[in-house]
Amino acid sequence: MTTQTQTQKSLVVKVEGVTKVYGAGETAVHALRGVSLEIEQGEFVAIMGASGSGKSTLMNILGCLDIPTQGDYWIRNLNVAELDEEQLSVVRSQLIGFVFQSFNLIPRTTAANNVELPLAYQGVSLHKRRERAREALAAVGLADRGGHEPHELSGGQQQRVAIARALVTKPAMLLADEPTGALDTQSTKEILELLHEINRGGSTVIVITHEEEVARAARRMIRLRDGHVVEDVKWVA
Amino acid sequence: MGGLGLREVWRFAWRGITANRMRSSLTVLGVLIGVSSVIVLTAVGTGSAVSVQQSIQKLGTNSITVSALGGGRFSRSANSNAKQLTILDATALNDPVKAPDVKSAAPVLQAQGVTCTYGNLSSSPQSVIGTWPSYFEAANSPVSVGTYWTADDVVAGRPVVVIGTTVASDLFGTDSPLNQVIRCHGQSVTVVGVMKTKGTTGFQDADSIVIAPITFIQRSMSGYGSISSIQVEAKSATTTTAAMDEVTSIMDAQHKIKAGGTADYRVLNQASILASSNQSGHTLTVLLGIVAAISLLVGGIGITNIMLVSVTERTREIGIRKAIGAPKFAILSQFLIEAMLLSLLGGLSGVLLGVGISHFTILGVKPVVSLSSVLLAFIVSALIGLIFGGWPANRAASLRPIEALRYE
Numbered sequence: 001m002t003t004q005t006q007t008q009k010s011l012v013v014k015v016e017g018v019t020k021v022y023g024a025g026e027t028a029v030h031a032l033r034g035v036s037l038e039i040e041q042g043e044f045v046a047i048m049g050a051s052g053s054g055k056s057t058l059m060n061i062l063g064c065l066d067i068p069t070q071g072d073y074w075i076r077n078l079n080v081a082e083l084d085e086e087q088l089s090v091v092r093s094q095l096i097g098f099v100f101q102s103f104n105l106i107p108r109t110t111a112a113n114n115v116e117l118p119l120a121y122q123g124v125s126l127h128k129r130r131e132r133a134r135e136a137l138a139a140v141g142l143a144d145r146g147g148h149e150p151h152e153l154s155g156g157q158q159q160r161v162a163i164a165r166a167l168v169t170k171p172a173m174l175l176a177d178e179p180t181g182a183l184d185t186q187s188t189k190e191i192l193e194l195l196h197e198i199n200r201g202g203s204t205v206i207v208i209t210h211e212e213e214v215a216r217a218a219r220r221m222i223r224l225r226d227g228h229v230v231e232d233v234k235w236v237a
Numbered sequence: 238m239g240g241l242g243l244r245e246v247w248r249f250a251w252r253g254i255t256a257n258r259m260r261s262s263l264t265v266l267g268v269l270i271g272v273s274s275v276i277v278l279t280a281v282g283t284g285s286a287v288s289v290q291q292s293i294q295k296l297g298t299n300s301i302t303v304s305a306l307g308g309g310r311f312s313r314s315a316n317s318n319a320k321q322l323t324i325l326d327a328t329a330l331n332d333p334v335k336a337p338d339v340k341s342a343a344p345v346l347q348a349q350g351v352t353c354t355y356g357n358l359s360s361s362p363q364s365v366i367g368t369w370p371s372y373f374e375a376a377n378s379p380v381s382v383g384t385y386w387t388a389d390d391v392v393a394g395r396p397v398v399v400i401g402t403t404v405a406s407d408l409f410g411t412d413s414p415l416n417q418v419i420r421c422h423g424q425s426v427t428v429v430g431v432m433k434t435k436g437t438t439g440f441q442d443a444d445s446i447v448i449a450p451i452t453f454i455q456r457s458m459s460g461y462g463s464i465s466s467i468q469v470e471a472k473s474a475t476t477t478t479a480a481m482d483e484v485t486s487i488m489d490a491q492h493k494i495k496a497g498g499t500a501d502y503r504v505l506n507q508a509s510i511l512a513s514s515n516q517s518g519h520t521l522t523v524l525l526g527i528v529a530a531i532s533l534l535v536g537g538i539g540i541t542n543i544m545l546v547s548v549t550e551r552t553r554e555i556g557i558r559k560a561i562g563a564p565k566f567a568i569l570s571q572f573l574i575e576a577m578l579l580s581l582l583g584g585l586s587g588v589l590l591g592v593g594i595s596h597f598t599i600l601g602v603k604p605v606v607s608l609s610s611v612l613l614a615f616i617v618s619a620l621i622g623l624i625f626g627g628w629p630a631n632r633a634a635s636l637r638p639i640e641a642l643r644y645e
Contacts, residue, residue, distance in 0.1 A: 060639050063560070065560060065637075065638045065639040065642070066639045085565060086564055086565065089559065089562055089563065089564040089565070090562070090564070092559070092560060092561065092562045092638075093561070093562020093563075093564075094562070098560045098561060100642075104553070104556075104557045104560075104642070105557075106554055106557060106558070107554070108252070108256045109252070117558070117561060118561045118562050120245045121558075121561065121562045121563045121564065121567060122562065165561065166561075169562070
């Protein structure tokens with residue numbers, strides 16, 4: 001993929017001068033102090049930074065889980081600041097796929113039902129849902145684990161179910177927050193390989209991490225420190 | 238985005254309930270006890286009121302008794318103006334124009350200290366009464382064997398009597414007393430009928446009675462003077478009050494009592510007793526209902542508690558659901574339906590249990606289940622789910638996803 005074709009692609013994420021302040025007055029914490037960045041369709045971005053650098057705050061804002069104190073955030077062509085709660089839930093449902101460090105599968109619910117869930121909230125019919133959940137599970141290599149509940153699966157398998165759940169809606173971007181933080185080396189390798197594969201298929205993948213190894217799997221690295229972007233490099237994998 | 242199917246929300250809610258069966262069934266039990274106790278306790282209250290009413294109705298709601306105030310028949314009244322009751326008073330009350338609501342009025346003459354014998358057996362009836370035939374109906378005293386004596390017997394003063402079952406068994410045992418001649422107060426009288434058993438109230442044995450034509454009692458026992466009381470029958474239970482007013486105004490005229498003056502007679506009616514017993518029965522039902530309502534309220538608080546626990550416990554789950562696109566409405570309805578299902582399950586099984594228990598006799602009372610109490614208990618239980626579950630559900634739905642996700 002050349003730089004030429006990338007610039008012709010549409011923007012998925014556009015962040016302009018975003019700040020986030022928790023609390024007020026003397027005790028105010030400035031998590032983000034003016035972050036601007038653009039991410040295009042099909043990119044594989046790692047957002048790095050030490051603990052307290054603001055990377056998790058940025059992730060929450062990118063995922064529409066939190067709102068910036070100042071600045072603007074466009075996802076595709078939507079200005080998130082102008083959306084109400086109902087519309088935000090639609091954005092989360094249709095444009096964003098979340099993968100969390102602690103998997104966050106719904107307990108006592110089978111893998112297949114977990115994967116189906118985002119489609120259920122979209123109002124997709126039961127029949128179609130089943131089919132797409134089966135496809136998504138097959139895509140992460142768990143075609144035969146649909147009937148298992150989360151506690152019956154290994155950490156790596158749970159994370160794969162979570163990835164299947166994030167992908168089943170065909171979102172504009174996949175947001176992964178320390179996706180390998182709770183996994184052993186072997187599972188980490190497999191999950192990174194899976195994310196790679198997903199990206200090769202054309203999906204935008206954004207990974208938040210503090211591990212160099214994970215960042216190396218990406219093709220662009222944005223480093224945050226004290227709420228500022230201090231490094232933004234791209235390379236060809 | 239299409240709307241989330243209601244069936245989906247139902248499935249989520251059902252899964253929420255079945256995920257913790259023990260807790261869910263205890264909550265259901267709370268509502269069940271509340272609903273069934275509302276039904277059973279109000280049924281017991283109604284049942285006891287009904288049984289009291291029935292026993293009073295046996296005495297006859299239509300019957301009105303007019304009695305003299307000036308002491309006994311033979312006592313000298315302190316008030317020399319006080320007049321005794323006479324047969325003329327009874328005749329005056331049988332006036333279809335002045336007393337349209339009075340069906341009949343019969344004089345009652347009590348003979349004192351009478352003993353009746355048959356062969357070597359004897360009986361001392363608590364009351365020996367001389368009257369007119371309309372007395373039988375007015376006093377709610379039907380004959381079960383034989384017949385009544387008639388108005389002809391009154392005119393002729395014939396020695397015929399109807400006796401109560403106590404007198405019959407005293408004198409005849411199990412033999413038929415019909416057409417037998419017994420001796421009462423030295424007079425030979427023929428038994429023409431036996432009254433239906435009325436039962437005993439306290440020391441009063443309503444079956445220890447001999448009823449004869451008033452002319453016979455006057456001639457042979459008590460003489461021609463004043464009478465003891467007048468037994469009046471109103472046309473129906475609903476016109477009893479009107480009949481009492483008519484009786485009062487006729488008696489005022491008979492006894493020359495001026496408006497506002499003190500009457501020398503008293504008019505009594507079973508309906509007034511019935512009314513006061515209705516009142517106390519109603520009080521009992523309301524009291525039991527309040528006790529039951531409190532237990533239903535406690536059941537409702539149980540639902541609130543469980544739903545709050547459930548929301549807190551599943552805060553993270555709510556966060557996940559919101560992160561993957563659940564709209565507020567979906568979370569709200571999921572928890573609302575959970576609460577409603579719990580309370581409706583409790584309500585339904587409470588209705589079944591309550592109606593079931595009400596088939597048994599409780600503390601000697603046959604409970605009477607009223608449809609309104611069943612409906613009320615059921616609707617209240619559904620509302621409890623809606624109201625007491627609504628607050629926790631709304632709290633769950635209003636959680637910000639970022640906070641819900643951070644919750645440990």
